[in-house]
Amino acid sequence: MLNIVLFGPPGAGKGTQADKIIEKYNLVHLSTGDILRSELAAKTELGLEAKRFMDKGELVPDEVVIGMIESKIDSNKNANGFVFDGFPRTTEQAKALDALLHRKDIDVTGLIVLEVDHDELVKRLVDRGKGSGREDDKDVSIIENRIQVYEKKTIPVVEYYKSQGKYNPVNGVGDIEDIFTNVCSVIDKL
Numbered sequence: 001m002l003n004i005v006l007f008g009p010p011g012a013g014k015g016t017q018a019d020k021i022i023e024k025y026n027l028v029h030l031s032t033g034d035i036l037r038s039e040l041a042a043k044t045e046l047g048l049e050a051k052r053f054m055d056k057g058e059l060v061p062d063e064v065v066i067g068m069i070e071s072k073i074d075s076n077k078n079a080n081g082f083v084f085d086g087f088p089r090t091t092e093q094a095k096a097l098d099a100l101l102h103r104k105d106i107d108v109t110g111l112i113v114l115e116v117d118h119d120e121l122v123k124r125l126v127d128r129g130k131g132s133g134r135e136d137d138k139d140v141s142i143i144e145n146r147i148q149v150y151e152k153k154t155i156p157v158v159e160y161y162k163s164q165g166k167y168n169p170v171n172g173v174g175d176i177e178d179i180f181t182n183v184c185s186v187i188d189k190l
């Protein structure tokens, strides 16, 4: 089973690369951001609760996203593997993911980090905000907060996977197809 954690700051291109990876390697895409937005669109209790955090660019509590991921893994029993996108975002989430995969005798195969500099991220998110309809893409101060939350709470996750020898950085700036070629060469070596 191939289980990839696709990692990087907001605006790094995780969603774009995840779509291409799942098609090529026949994997299931699990994006906690997408799941939360669909809960919100359906106006579920979970979605409405999550909105309070999402609109400010803050993280939704660990137990909420861990529970969501667990039920998605359980409902995809025949999957060849998963691409985790936007999860784990804290060390607690990374530990919980390991624990729940180990219970099924599987493991995270590798972490792929898309590296993009700060100014390019802000530019991409402001551009995306013009068409995405996402509240958290509309305001530069919320965008900056999301990048700060990434640096403070999410970067430590990289150390967690580094210590397991699973860290693979990829330059996330440039042509989408070139980035995908580099992502695939990492995956093919895993």
Ligand code: AMP
Residues within 6 Å of the ligand: 010, 032, 033, 034, 036, 053, 054, 055, 057, 058, 059, 060, 061, 062, 065, 085, 086, 087, 088, 089, 093, 136, 146
């Ligand atoms: P994303 O689509 O990955 O940029 O996520 C959008 C928002 O959803 C984030 O700013 C958080 O508020 C929330 N979110 C998504 N994934 C997580 C996660 N793994 N942990 C906590 N909050 C999350």
